[in-house]
Amino acid sequence: MPEPVKVVIWDLDDTFWRGTLSEGAIEALEENLDLVRDTVARGIVHTIVSKNDFAAAEAKLIELGIRDMFVFPQISWQPKGPIIKRLLEQMQLRAPNALFLDDNPINRAEAQFYNPELQVADPADLATLAPLLRASGKPDPGLSRLEQYKLLERQQQARSTYQDNLAFLRDSQVRIHFRKGEAVLPDLDRIEELINRSNQLNFTKRRVKKEELQASFQDANRRWGTVCVQDRFGDYGLVGVYCLNLSDYTLEQLVFSCRILHLGVEQFTYASLGFPQLEVQGEVATELNQTDRPDWITLEADESAATPLSSENAVTKKLRVLLKGGCDLGQLTPFLQAFDLAVEEEFNYVNENQIPVHVEHTALLKGGREWPETEHKRLAASLPFLGEEAFQTKLWNEAYDVLVYSPLMDYTQDLYREKSTGHLIPFGGYNNLIAADRATQAAKFAKRRFRGMDEAFLQRFQQEFTFEGQLSPEGFTANLRWLRAQVPAHVPIFFLNGAEIEVPGSGETGAKARHVLMNQALADFAAQAYNCFVLDVRDFVHTPADVTNNLRHYQRQHYRTLAQRVAEAIGQWHGRQLEHSSWVDLKARAVSLVPAKLRGLWQKL
Template sequence: MSEGEITQIPENINIVKELNRRGIVNAICSRNDFSNVESKLKELGVWDEFIFPRIEWGPKGPLIKDIVEQIQLRPASILFIDDNVTNLNEALHFVPSINVAEPTIIPTLLADPKFKGKPDPTCKRLKQYRVLEAKQKDKSAMGGDNISFLRDSNIRISFHTDIEQQFPRIHDLVNRTNQLNFTKKRWPEDIEEARKIFEAELQEEFNSNVGYVKVSDAYGNYGICGFYFIQRDTCKHFLFSCRTMNMGVEQAVWQKLGRKHIEIQGKVASRLDMPLVDWVSFVPDIDHADDGIAGTAPRPTVCLRGACDMMMTAHFLRTDVETKEEFNYPYEGWEIATTLRSALVNEALERPINRQIIAALPGIPENRFATATWDETADVYVFTFGQETFHGLYRSKTTGMTIPMGTYALPYYLPGGPFEKFDYTSVPYEEIQDKLPNTTRDQWNFFRSEFSFIGGFNKDIFVKDLRTLFTRLKRAGKTIIIVGLNSKVGRDLGILSAFGQVNELTLPVAREFGVDFIDAHQFVKSENDLAKDGSFGGSHYERRVYKQISDAILNIVHNKIKNMKTILPY
């Protein structure tokens, strides 16, 4: 414009508009007077077709670098067009991997496969970058203090698990995201082929946690911005849209999911190992973040205690509530099971002599019996009792303290069924020293001499412990939920029978104390509802069943909150 009146080229204006409708955004870098350019482009009706205009009397190289940094795209995905070769070379100097071309390329853009883009008739992507532009201006106004800016941005994140319904967007994220794609694993471009691979991956490992993330802040709703797929403790997929770059979203999600291991592939435009992200809030759904409980209300803390059924249910629950998770784990060849007895043994551990006895035993990690059920540090307690069939019970000859002990190194399931257990005190040290190398002779001999084997599952002890637990938690004003066991569906008749007996003992006590009981048979009705892992019984279900159990738990929790203006001072 400084060199004379400009001539309108309708074809070029149409190209700009069409690129926007393909989800390909346009920016301006011009050596000119800003107000004059703005006025003229508004007159032509195209000013709003551009983002991040950099118009001033200075070198173009630094301006282009600034646009690339602000727009948060990889330079390799950006094309800079200029009629001055010096400007093109300057751009390459400041942004080495950027693409450059002279204006002769303009007529060919729409036919070039590289500019095919994706249909975006409402220019949604352009609007998203306008939001980013507004955010960058506000951050500059605050002196560039990014953390202060983020704290004022009201960033909200919600987790979701309905992958099948949102698979097209997830598929697009997996295959298109680069800068914040930590594993770089891709699916086939054909969406149905990709869907089959995803479903097969999901069946590979029973302990799988998969979900997507939605994000919003004071500037707008960014929709689905992230996807994670965790098998055991390793992320198979962990990726985020660049529209949330520098917001701390990927770090907050990683921290929330328990800092799972990631084999990072290639270059990633972010580091996960940063201090705790405390400027992000988690809500059930950002699309309804102002609806009562789903909005600013504090999230109740739910203690989940049980076996793999609770572990899988936790994947769905932790997106809506704060969780304290108490599940089984291995330790030096021993199985640390979260049985009811292992929680109630805390009553005996108030005596110093019992603590001394425990300290002399094998297979007891630090804090073996620590539990939120005894500390009363949760608002809601959810229990399942499938693990009651796992271990034998042993009673101290000195004090009468009863504890569970279990290891796969010795016979586990006996012909008599899940309730029949092997007596470890009958085994001399020589027979276990190779199987349990971390167990010393002194520990084993002390265990054998101090404890008597009293058998497997004991109905009287179980019911007494139930009553003690319910009395303690009810007195503290806590909400208690029992998820019943599957005793009807499957082929493992021994487990089904044992689980049926546990249900029969639990249900009347739950009713007596006004404890909510979720019947698993609402959701487990045929073998189609069981996990395809060969177990054919017990509490290994299809993922959708755990989602249904999670929804039933949340329904109880939310109803409690609605019925009490302040259920507890969360």
């Protein structure tokens, strides 16, 4: 047998059994019954192409106790060659992996004429072939492969009743579940099998050894994931695997089992990953594109990985919103709470050195995600403007339904590269610490009562770091792709862009032009990324009177407007208008007008 046999196609009369069914009694051949049972338990599937009456043949197979071992039986009086060709298409198998057994040489010749690479044999050859078949495949005592083909058979039978394929897909109730990170480790053997044995839907065709695969799982620069699929016909199990290289957002592996062919699973997965770069190798059965996301597929969240943000939320079932950005966004929370939302905040904080630390720059998020804990501790101890909590974030715990994220620190902060490690660290903005006069800069820090930012530190900093400047639009886009890949695909990301106005006296030269540049990069990214949206503050922040000390801090009334825009966008994504409390909104408006020192007392009322 030149290629492994995955399916055996049986003729019945004088092949599977002795005699002709339509002419009278037949004699069962126990060796053939045993061969089918033994090889099904090795993952080989069996089907029938026979010229016979279907009802009579099926009744005899049931009588022999073997009917359940066959899938896709083709029993009719039609020519066998075209039937086998159509059968292999339905089973999504290649002719070289099929063996056709028939006592009639004319039937065998016809079958090969229509299927040139088909393996054929006379039943007299079974004495030689049977030991080879029994040694093929691998143990499958649970008959899982047979069950998968029965599922496919049910699906194909249902599909044939529809004239509109899209209607069939919508009625199929296809559901996808992604696993990633440590959740893929128990499936090492299945992942290795998919990568090395799949061809029709193997887009990358990078074969791997199991040892290499295990090592790659530990690589922080690579994100492995698996794809599990169900529909109303049954559970297909783990049918896909991908590997993203996060440094350049390139797919190194994208492989699927052919059992989900024509369901749109490959395109849905590609879209859910944000259409990363993909160099398709060789021929594949599906052509992917950079735009479509099949809307007949439902993405199921990994509920076991998420934990409620609060006991109140577990009772109310409110949408859980993580609000991440500068602390000015805290002014959104009271207004958002007027809607049917449970809001969790993650803003900048004042560290142990009395220095405000922004924790939302994408470079810092990448460092927190990818660098080892020892590096976090070292940098926190050596750089006073970081501190112990700089690398901590709630982004990765999956305990939220919606992420509202302001990337304005990517617009603002400068990046410094550590010479010894290449680590990029964000700090400040519109001010080069490397080129600054140390005495003057230290005096400014002392005036602000920052501890540890003295001349000695600045001297060491200038020796150990180089100034990279603000993140480029290209680097920003790459980091956004990385962030989208880290946040669960079912969680939408609502980005808050920046105002585009001149603010006299802010000391941030070129800030408006910088915002114009980065806003465009953000808009371009969100236009092609899956489940990403931009909320445009330029709709209501137009003039210097609309901001306070810089173009990132808005007048109080605008935060209410922004909160309403956020709630409206979340409602549209969620498919329903969020419930709203006028009393809570009125209270929030009143609190926003109260001086900060008195707000705590008012909020207790």
